Amino acid sequence: MDTKLRKTGWMPWLVVLGTVLSAGQAFAHHGTNISYDRSKAWTKKATVVSFTYANPHPALFFEFTNDKGEKEKWGAELLPNPAALIRAGWSRAKAMEALKPGTPITVTIAPAKAGGTVGLLLKMQNEQGAEIVTSGGPGQPPPDPDAARPAP
Secondary structure (H helix, E strand, O other), X not given: OHHHHHHHOHHHHHHHHHHHHHHHHHHOOOOHHHHEOHHHOEEEEEEEEEEEOOOXXXXXXXXXXXXXXXXXXXXXXXXXXXXXXXXXOOXXXXXXXXXXXXXXXXXXXXXXXXXXXXXXXXXEEOXXXXXXXXXXXXXXXXXXXXXXXOOO
């Protein structure tokens, strides 16, 4: 059958199709830094609603009282993936303990450019002001997306 496929010309097309399909999935998620507006970052005292330790990025769900006295619920993506968090000493067990529902925190968020109540977690502190997690991982400064770009 392999010989038949080669004679009919299907084998090269199957290889190309497989490569294109796998490349699309590999690059599909890598728009995190372009999706959020760091120039409009804000900081608020908030309360943890839940924390999801999942791929491709963990997510924090929290609420705070806005300037009008209304409760707002937000979701924030963490830039490091679970593997990076583990390498930095931030295990699932540690995260679930430190970020139990009801835990008071202070968050710095870069809101989504598309609007809504979602953003990128740039920094998170506990009640004592100790940094819990940044978008670079526990105790790491947030990565600068422009640092890797060559100067014009």
